[in-house]
Every structure is written in structure tokens, then in C-alpha cells.
Amino acid sequence: MALSTAGAITLNINGEKHTLPVDHRTTLLDALRERLGLTGTKKGCDQGQCGACTVLIDGRRAVSCLQLAVAAEGREITTIEGVADGERLHPVQQAFLDLDGYQCGYCTPGQICSAIAVIEEHAAGWPSAVTADVRPEAEAPPLTADEIRERMSGNLCRCGAYVAIVQAVARAAADTERAVGAGRAAGAEEAA
Amino acid sequence: MREFGYQRAFDVPGAVALLGAEPEARYLGGGTNLVDLMKTGVERPALLIDVRELPLDRIEATDAGGLRIGATVTNSDLAAHPEVRRRYPALAQAVLAGASGQLRNMATVGGNLLQRTRCGYFTDVAKPCNKRVPGSGCPAIEGEHRNHAILGASAHCVAVHPSDMAVALAAFDAVVTYETADGPGELPLAEFYRPVGDTPHLETVLPAGALITGIVLPPAPVAAVSRYRKVRERASYAFAIGSIAAALDVRDGVVQEVRLAFGAVASRPWRAREAERLLTGGPVGAEAFAAAADAELAAARALPDNGYKVTLMRNLVVAVLSELSELPGAPGESGTTDLSGEAAR
Numbered sequence: 001m002a003l004s005t006a007g008a009i010t011l012n013i014n015g016e017k018h019t020l021p022v023d024h025r026t027t028l029l030d031a032l033r034e035r036l037g038l039t040g041t042k043k044g045c046d047q048g049q050c051g052a053c054t055v056l057i058d059g060r061r062a063v064s065c066l067q068l069a070v071a072a073e074g075r076e077i078t079t080i081e082g083v084a085d086g087e088r089l090h091p092v093q094q095a096f097l098d099l100d101g102y103q104c105g106y107c108t109p110g111q112i113c114s115a116i117a118v119i120e121e122h123a124a125g126w127p128s129a130v131t132a133d134v135r136p137e138a139e140a141p142p143l144t145a146d147e148i149r150e151r152m153s154g155n156l157c158r159c160g161a162y163v164a165i166v167q168a169v170a171r172a173a174a175d176t177e178r179a180v181g182a183g184r185a186a187g188a189e190e191a192a
Numbered sequence: 193m194r195e196f197g198y199q200r201a202f203d204v205p206g207a208v209a210l211l212g213a214e215p216e217a218r219y220l221g222g223g224t225n226l227v228d229l230m231k232t233g234v235e236r237p238a239l240l241i242d243v244r245e246l247p248l249d250r251i252e253a254t255d256a257g258g259l260r261i262g263a264t265v266t267n268s269d270l271a272a273h274p275e276v277r278r279r280y281p282a283l284a285q286a287v288l289a290g291a292s293g294q295l296r297n298m299a300t301v302g303g304n305l306l307q308r309t310r311c312g313y314f315t316d317v318a319k320p321c322n323k324r325v326p327g328s329g330c331p332a333i334e335g336e337h338r339n340h341a342i343l344g345a346s347a348h349c350v351a352v353h354p355s356d357m358a359v360a361l362a363a364f365d366a367v368v369t370y371e372t373a374d375g376p377g378e379l380p381l382a383e384f385y386r387p388v389g390d391t392p393h394l395e396t397v398l399p400a401g402a403l404i405t406g407i408v409l410p411p412a413p414v415a416a417v418s419r420y421r422k423v424r425e426r427a428s429y430a431f432a433i434g435s436i437a438a439a440l441d442v443r444d445g446v447v448q449e450v451r452l453a454f455g456a457v458a459s460r461p462w463r464a465r466e467a468e469r470l471l472t473g474g475p476v477g478a479e480a481f482a483a484a485a486d487a488e489l490a491a492a493r494a495l496p497d498n499g500y501k502v503t504l505m506r507n508l509v510v511a512v513l514s515e516l517s518e519l520p521g522a523p524g525e526s527g528t529t530d531l532s533g534e535a536a537r
Binding site: 003004005007023024025027046047048051054057060061062063066067068070071114117118121124125126127128129131134135136137149150151152153154155 | 193195196197198200214220222223224227228231238239240242244268271272274277278281284285288289291292293294295297298427428429
């Protein structure tokens with residue numbers, strides 16, 4: 001069988017469609033950085049071990065270095081360039097800035113994309129490896145520092161800015177919860 | 193990396209037919225292990241058949257009162273599923289103990305079963321390895337083997353299977369279902385992985401070209417009180433150096449039923465049947481747990497640098513069974529009927 005080892009693909013990134021020819025060996029990470037100029041996503045280990053290349057695929061965090069670009073066709077990809085609302089930073093970005101959740105900044109885009117998903121996963125009731133009781137009847141675990149450390153363990157920071165990263169994730173989670181609560185209250189008022 | 197073709201499959205027979213037409217093809221799930229191995233040249237497929245769009249992404253209750261888990265269910269969805277967490281909590285814990293949040297979102301159940309060992313000689317194409325190049329030798333036996341097998345290994349290979357999920361599945365008598373060009377088939381997990389012997393490159397008894405379609409968990413009321421505990425060299429995001437999946441049903445101080453499986457000690461998840469046999473019908477307590485662990489581990493053959501695993505596994509058995517025996521709400525009659533009621537809903 002004569003196999004084509006390259007072809008044109010269309011990637012949906014931050015709400016925009018990009019059509020490009022790729023060798024099938026191209027990872028999503030290399031397509032983003034080398035072909036589309038979206039260099040916010042960083043290459044660290046290129047082996048799925050450091051989390052620097054974390055992006056959101058169909059709303060879920062994933063390492064783009066182990067994701068083949070051709071296999072990402074048809075899926076919604078969000079990179080660090082796409083998480084803000086226009087000029088308004090995402091609450092996680094703002095928290096990292098306010099609390100110095102970084103030093104050199106190289107791992108930061110991956111940390112932020114990962115943290116955005118952590119907050120959503122936690123809000124959806126997903127347990128973690130440090131959750132004492134995973135049964136659905138058990139109370140959902142609060143997003144403690146231990147829970148944040150475990151849920152963020154796929155993102156390494158060689159500067160060791162972990163203390164402030166944990167604080168930033170905790171604050172962003174609290175801000176999100178407040179915003180959701182306020183939204184609910186506003187919705188209830190409108191309904192009334 | 194070798195150049196390769198790529199095709200997306202949309203139905204199971206189509207995927208199987210694609211693989212049948214290209215002997216050097218591989219199925220691509222989440223790619224978290226396969227793509228990594230392709231980058232280092234350990235895997236060199238001519239064609240990838242992407243199975244992520246196959247309709248195998250559901251978790252359903254079976255009529256028998258167990259669960260059927262599709263092969264393309266992600267680790268994240270498996271661990272978050274309420275029925276998995278309720279009926280087989282050790283399975284949810286095992287999955288959550290593995291990898292990172294990013295990788296769990298990508299990795300699939302079928303791929304998890306077929307992932308390859310992380311032995312440093314296997315993953316380095318510059319080194320000999322009987323698993324990668326049959327007959328080339330096993331440098332781990334004389335070399336780095338701190339995290340290698342103590343049970344069921346051979347003079348040809350001492351690598352361990354890296355999956356956490358499979359350890360819990362082994363404890364709960366999971367059955368692997370698959371599809372071939374000749375039709376469907378199934379294999380109990382206990383028979384799924386081959387003994388190492390002199391063919392470490394042959395890891396499972398899956399027929400050539402078979403596609404894993406899912407896992408069936410039989411009903412196991414004992415699993416409602418179960419625990420997965422993993423020991424590793426850092427607190428998170430590392431492979432096990434020893435792990436245990438355990439479930440225990442005690443009534444009036446007597447063990448009614450017990451399930452025990454060990455991880456990171458053999459080329460496959462190690463169901464501790466001798467320990468289970470000794471414990472069943474006997475008393476609970478550290479002494480009984482330790483005696484059962486010693487009986488199971490009598491078959492252990494440690495290398496110079498991995499003897500610590502024998503002690504580690506013994507301590508894990510005692511600690512986890514002690515914890516389970518002290519938990520309130522062991523599965524009594526009410527637990528059992530509740531579970532069947534849930535299944536019917």
C-alpha cells in the first residue's frame with residue numbers, strides 16, 4: 001500500500017481556522033510554534049514530562065508535544081494566546097501576575113493553561129490522587145494547597161516558583177467561584 | 193522518526209481492516225506512550241490508525257451488575273465516573289495515581305493496557321534489550337534494576353509493567369474484549385499478559401491485528417471497600433516502585449472475601465492469589481496480613497538492588513489491609529443490594 005506521509009490539515013486554534021500542509025510527524029506543538037507563529041506555547045522536554053507545552057484541546061488540558069497535529073484536526077484548540085477576553089486577562093493570568101507566580105516565565109503559559117483546566121475539573125467534582133474519599137457520596141474536596149499541588153504536578157517549574165504558583169491558582173479559583181456565585185445571584189434577580 | 197501514513201477510523205471493523213492491510217500499522221489512541229516511543233525510534237510504524245473517533249467512549253452498567261468500559265474512554269473520564277468511584281473506588285484511585293492531569297485527559301483505557309515498560313534499556317535504542325531486539329541481551333540484570341521485577345521475571349527480561357490501572361483491574365477480575373477480522377473475542381486480564389519466559393518481546397496473547405474494544409468489570413460487592421496505594425520516589429507524577437490494589441470484606445472478625453494485586457513488581461499486574469487463599473476465612477490483624485504477604489512473596493527473586501521491594505510489598509499488604517479492616521461500612525447486605533439497585537437505574 002502506498003501511504004501518503006503528509007497532507008493538508010485544518011486546525012481550529014483560538015477560534016480561527018488555519019489550513020497548512022504537514023508531514024504526519026509534526027506535533028501540534030511544532031505546528032503551533034514553527035508553522036503558525038504561536039510561540040506562547042513552550043517546548044520544554046518534548047517528552048510529555050514537563051507540561052510547558054500544555055494547551056486546551058476541546059476544553060481539556062493536554063501536552064501538545066505528544067499530540068500529533070494531524071490527529072488534532074477537527075478539535076478545538078486553545079493556546080495561551082487565546083485565553084484572555086480581548087484586552088482583559090483571564091483570571092488565572094491576572095492572579096499569576098499579581099502574585100508573581102513565575103520567575104523566568106518559560107513554564108508559565110503551560111502553568112496557566114493547566115491551572116485553567118484544574119479549576120474547571122475541580123468545579124466539575126473530579127477527585128484527585130490526594131482526595132481522601134473518591135466515592136461520589138463523599139463531599140467534594142476543597143481546593144486546598146495539597147489538592148492544587150497534586151493537580152498541578154504535571155507542570156514543572158525549574159525556577160521553583162511553586163509557592164507563588166499554588167497561591168495564584170488558589171486565588172484564581174476563589175475569584176472564579178465568586179464570579180460564578182455573583183452570576184448566579186444576578187440570574188436569580190433577573191428571574192425574580 | 194520514520195515517516196508514516198495516518199488514517200482515522202470511524203468504525204471498529206474499518207479500523208481492524210486497515211490494520212489487516214498493513215502489517216506495520218499501529219493503532220493510535222491518546223498517543224502518550226506510542227508517540228513518545230516513535231520519537232526515540234523504539235516504535236517505527238508505517239501507518240497509524242487513529243481510533244479516537246471510534247464509538248468506544250462510553251461507560252455503561254452491565255445486566256450482570258458490573259461495568260463495561262469502552263477502549264477509548266480517557267483515564268480522566270474513567271476516574272471521574274460516579275459508578276467507577278462508587279463500585280470500584282480502588283480503580284478510580286489507581287487511575288488518578290498515574291501520570292498527570294494532561295496525560296490522563298489524552299490516554300485511553302485500551303492504550304493503558306498496552307503501554308510499554310519504562311525500563312531505561314528498553315527505551316534507549318543504543319542499548320541491548322531482549323524486549324526490543326529479541327536475543328540482544330538484558331543489561332538490566334547486571335545494571336540498573338532498582339525498579340525492576342521481583343516476581344515472575346526470567347533470565348531474559350526483568351522489566352515491570354508500568355500501569356496503575358491494570359493493577360486494580362486485575363484485582364477485580366476484569367475481562368478484556370477485542371475485535372479481529374474473524375470477529376470478537378475476550379480474555380480475562382489474568383490471562384491477557386504472557387509470562388516473560390524467553391519471549392519478553394511478546395507481551396500479550398491478543399491475536400495479531402486485534403483491536404481492544406473495552407473492558408468488562410464483573411459485579412464485585414467486595415470492591416466497594418477497596419483501596420489503591422502507590423509508593424513512588426516523589427509525591428506525585430512518577431511511576432510506582434511498588435503498589436497495591438486491595439479489597440476486603442470482613443464480618444464478625446472473619447475475612448469473607450479479599451482481593452489483592454501488586455503493581456511494579458512483575459511484567460504484568462500480579463494477582464496475589466496465594467495471599468488471598470490464606471486470608472479467606474481467617475482472622476484479620478497485622479499478624480495474619482503479614483503471614484499472607486510472606487507466603488505470596490516466598491516466590492520473589494530479588495536482584496542485588498531491588499530487594500527492598502520484597503519488604504515494601506509486605507509492608508504495603510499489612511498497611512492497606514489494616515486500613516480497610518478498620519473502615520466502617522464494610523460491604524454488608526445493604527451494600528450489596530444497594531449496588532444492584534444502582535445498576536438497574
